[in-house]
Amino acid sequence: MLRRTLCLLLLGLLAFPSVTFAADPTPEELLKRYDHVMSPRTFDGLMIMVAHRQDDTTRTYKFRALKSQDDKIRTWFFEPASAKGQEMLRVGDNMWVYMPNLKRALRLASRESFQGGDFNNADVLRVNYVADYNAKLIPSGDDKLWLLDLSAKTKEAAYDRIKLWLYKDKQQPAKAEYYAASGKLLRSAVFEDVKNFHGHERPAKITMRNELASKRFSEMTMLDLKLDMDVPAQKFVLDDLGR
Amino acid sequence: MRNVSHRNALKRREGGFLVTLPCCLFWAALCFLLPQRAWAQDSLDEIDGTKKQETGKKISAEANGYADNRFQYAYINPTRTLFPTKDQPSLQEILEGNIQLKVSIGQKAFVYADVSLIYQNGWLYYDRDANGDRVKIDDHDVPTLRPFVVPSELYVSVTPKPWLNFLVGKKRVIWGPGFAFNPTDLINPPKDPTDPNFQRAGQWIARIELPFEKFTFTTLFAPQVLYQQSGIPFAMMKYPDYSLSDGTKPPDDSYHYLLAARLYLLLFNTDINLFYFFSNKYNDSFENASRFGGSFSRYFFTDYELHLEALFQFGSGRMFPNHACANGGFCIPQKAFTSSKISDGNLYPRVLVGGRTQFRDESLLSLEYYYQGDGYSDVEFEDFLKLLHRAQAAGLTSLLQPAGGSSGAVPQRFTFDPLRRHYLILSYSKPKIRDDFTIGATLIAGLTDLSGTISPSVSWNALEWLTLSLFGFVPIRGIPVGTVKVNDVNYSEYSLLPMDFRILFEARAFY
Numbered sequence: 021m022l023r024r025t026l027c028l029l030l031l032g033l034l035a036f037p038s039v040t041f042a043a044d045p046t047p048e049e050l051l052k053r054y055d056h057v058m059s060p061r062t063f064d065g066l067m068i069m070v071a072h073r074q075d076d077t078t079r080t081y082k083f084r085a086l087k088s089q090d091d092k093i094r095t096w097f098f099e100p101a102s103a104k105g106q107e108m109l110r111v112g113d114n115m116w117v118y119m120p121n122l123k124r125a126l127r128l129a130s131r132e133s134f135q136g137g138d139f140n141n142a143d144v145l146r147v148n149y150v151a152d153y154n155a156k157l158i159p160s161g162d163d164k165l166w167l168l169d170l171s172a173k174t175k176e177a178a179y180d181r182i183k184l185w186l187y188k189d190k191q192q193p194a195k196a197e198y199y200a201a202s203g204k205l206l207r208s209a210v211f212e213d214v215k216n217f218h219g220h221e222r223p224a225k226i227t228m229r230n231e232l233a234s235k236r237f238s239e240m241t242m243l244d245l246k247l248d249m250d251v252p253a254q255k256f257v258l259d260d261l262g263r
Numbered sequence: 264m265r266n267v268s269h270r271n272a273l274k275r276r277e278g279g280f281l282v283t284l285p286c287c288l289f290w291a292a293l294c295f296l297l298p299q300r301a302w303a304q305d306s307l308d309e310i311d312g313t314k315k316q317e318t319g320k321k322i323s324a325e326a327n328g329y330a331d332n333r334f335q336y337a338y339i340n341p342t343r344t345l346f347p348t349k350d351q352p353s354l355q356e357i358l359e360g361n362i363q364l365k366v367s368i369g370q371k372a373f374v375y376a377d378v379s380l381i382y383q384n385g386w387l388y389y390d391r392d393a394n395g396d397r398v399k400i401d402d403h404d405v406p407t408l409r410p411f412v413v414p415s416e417l418y419v420s421v422t423p424k425p426w427l428n429f430l431v432g433k434k435r436v437i438w439g440p441g442f443a444f445n446p447t448d449l450i451n452p453p454k455d456p457t458d459p460n461f462q463r464a465g466q467w468i469a470r471i472e473l474p475f476e477k478f479t480f481t482t483l484f485a486p487q488v489l490y491q492q493s494g495i496p497f498a499m500m501k502y503p504d505y506s507l508s509d510g511t512k513p514p515d516d517s518y519h520y521l522l523a524a525r526l527y528l529l530l531f532n533t534d535i536n537l538f539y540f541f542s543n544k545y546n547d548s549f550e551n552a553s554r555f556g557g558s559f560s561r562y563f564f565t566d567y568e569l570h571l572e573a574l575f576q577f578g579s580g581r582m583f584p585n586h587a588c589a590n591g592g593f594c595i596p597q598k599a600f601t602s603s604k605i606s607d608g609n610l611y612p613r614v615l616v617g618g619r620t621q622f623r624d625e626s627l628l629s630l631e632y633y634y635q636g637d638g639y640s641d642v643e644f645e646d647f648l649k650l651l652h653r654a655q656a657a658g659l660t661s662l663l664q665p666a667g668g669s670s671g672a673v674p675q676r677f678t679f680d681p682l683r684r685h686y687l688i689l690s691y692s693k694p695k696i697r698d699d700f701t702i703g704a705t706l707i708a709g710l711t712d713l714s715g716t717i718s719p720s721v722s723w724n725a726l727e728w729l730t731l732s733l734f735g736f737v738p739i740r741g742i743p744v745g746t747v748k749v750n751d752v753n754y755s756e757y758s759l760l761p762m763d764f765r766i767l768f769e770a771r772a773f774y
Contacts, residue, residue: 066307073698079727084307100727101773104327105363113532114562120363123416123435123463126442127534129566132621136694175565244306254425258534259472259479259527263420263428 047155047168053191054184057222059147062251063087066244071137074235081135085144086249092256093145103135107261110145113176118261125261130176138207138230138238142178152177164188179206190214192223205231217245321369328362328774335767341391344761345651345754350405351761352385371423377416377463383408412494413672415463428472435465436483438525438536440560440570442629443688443705444679446613447538447556447574449521449546450485452672456679456688456707464672467496479527487519487545521545533561547580548602568619579604579611579637589646589653599650604637611636617688626693638684645747647682648754682756685710699724714741714755728773736765
């Protein structure tokens with residue numbers, strides 16, 4: 021009887037190895053997973069950002085983002101009318117914004133605010149945490165979540181430190197806190213509404229709260245997303261902006 | 264430095280009746296195109312699907328633009344300037360309807376138009392009386408204040424290969440990184456440093472561009488527009504052999520054009536441009552002249568943008584005062600002010616160096632220093648003032664105003680056309696003073712005589728589609744350092760402005 025029970029137990033353990041014996045992924049694996057979920061190597065996405073302001077009014081921006089390789093991304097703004105025609109381009113550590121009124125592009129810093137909302141430019145144009153941050157896995161205090169402690173390894177990284185929580189089951193991001201070098205909490209984000217976009221699962225909505233201005237927050241919603249686009253390299257050239 | 268309304272009226276030659284038809288076409292096109300706005304789609308398939316359907320027809324169109332109203336009051340003070348003020352209105356209204364229309368023809372070509380219809384009028388004029396005192400004069404016709412059309416851009420772009428682009432038409436092409444001013448921009452109408460967003464007009468060009476991943480090579484040919492009507496040129500590059508119906512004779516039989524080549528490189532996270540220009544009487548007196556330039560722009564220490572833009576030329580196309588004329592010798596007006604250094608062989612660099620940063624509170628600071636090698640020396644500036652004074656006494660001031668500026672452009676609040684050698688341009692803006700309010704100020708300081716202008720502003724994005732702005736414009740007459748005394752009056756460069764202050768209210772509605 022005992023032998024039979026032990027055999028069944030052994031079979032059961034063999035049948036569910038991941039539940040019983042799987043080690044936690046390394047911080048680097050989790051970071052790679054985050055980059056893949058939030059910013060696949062190549063994608064074409066349509067997004068809306070709603071910025072909620074101090075006076076309870078909102079501003080809505082609709083834009084298309086096209087990414088190629090790990091470090092090239094270009095956006096086109098459709099809304100509001102005052103921003104229509106604006107474009108942004110990131111190539112490596114370089115960012116530019118094309119202003120239709122100026123009829124030219126200007127260089128941007130990665131930490132500048134993205135369209136005056138609560139995301140900064142790097143939050144949208146530079147999601148490459150593997151390249152930008154060192155990660156440590158620390159206790160999250162919640163069995164369902166991993167907690168990564170990220171510290172910037174380049175000056176171009178958007179933040180000096182990030183705390184990033186990921187769900188263990190689907191390995192999707194849950195929330196994040198973004199800190200200045202002084203340790204001051206600048207922003208916090210909540211990742212919600214995981215959707216399947218043409219076979220790619222990711223949170224469709226990110227709510228970024230400005231912790232320095234209590235009533236301000238911005239919501240970024242992914243309306244559509246396609247992966248594995250074939251885009252000519254010239255789409256990511258400064259002189260192509262405005263065309 | 265020169266106020267915009269001093270522009271050569273001959274080149275514009277618009278007539279009110281000519282605006283009627285374009286105006287109707289504009290509003291008709293607007294009504295037709297508005298329902299086709301691209302931002303109604305909520306998925307990439309819808310956007311691309313729409314495109315595919317339209318690709319079947321080979322043609323699709325998008326339109327946007329704005330309606331803008333500017334109303335300004337300037338305290339015109341003829342007693343403080345040597346320039347004439349009789350055509351400078353104290354009250355001015357400028358109403359602008361703008362449409363930006365992009366018609367895609369298949370995947371590789373498009374036609375783009377950025378056209379403004381401008382109605383303007385002015386009232387309340389002042390001049391000097393016989394005693395030199397400020398006196399109101401009757402409202403009168405001022406050619407530069409008539410309604411007109413500005414096709415700021417109107418071109419066809421064809422990209423047969425990703426690495427090859429052809430463009431023909433009117434386009435604003437700016438290569439240098441200067442924020443308030445671009446010394447290497449020999450092509451376009453100058454921008455307004457107090458509002459770099461304001462001037463949208465370009466020039467007529469034919470351009471070939473070869474963009475690659477790390478570099479771009481561009482070459483362009485720009486024939487000068489010599490005569491135009493309602494923003495449409497009817498004489499380019501060479502004056503017609505005959506006189507115009509108003510009696511204007513062709514001033515020369517030369518070809519007026521500019522050729523430019525530019526190499527752009529993205530190296531070490533730095534934008535680098537190298538320029539070569541060859542021109543013949545294109546917006547200045549240079550004949551068969553070569554000019555060289557370069558620029559770079561890069562972020563340092565994450566948040567600090569630094570840029571440099573430089574143009575090098577042998578000789579100067581500027582108009583210089585004739586010393587003998589200025590100091591009482593016999594003088595015919597045509598010889599009083601000439602391009603006397605055009606072929607002196609000296610190198611006259613024009614260099615702008617500056618930086619820009621955004622602080623944590625999202626305020627933006629930009630600081631630029633501009634050196635103009637062929638700016639007036641103290642003696643030349645004094646001669647310039649003396650000539651102005653002599654001309655004013657003889658009623659010939661208009662002959663002494665520097666020629667230049669460009670027609671077919673939006674009427675500007677302020678044009679930076681520096682006379683001296685050293686300038687500082689400082690601008691600061693802070694958004695979200697109260698969510699939708701942005702305050703800002705631009706200081707343009709002539710460092711030789713410490714005169715300048717300061718332009719404070721407040722903008723309110725009242726709605727997503729509506730911006731209300733209030734601009735001030737105050738000349739700083741300068742402290743008595745580096746000023747020049749002519750007829751017992753101390754003058755500095757910016758004390759020549761014909762106003763004591765100006766206030767402008769602007770409402771702009773986007774669609």
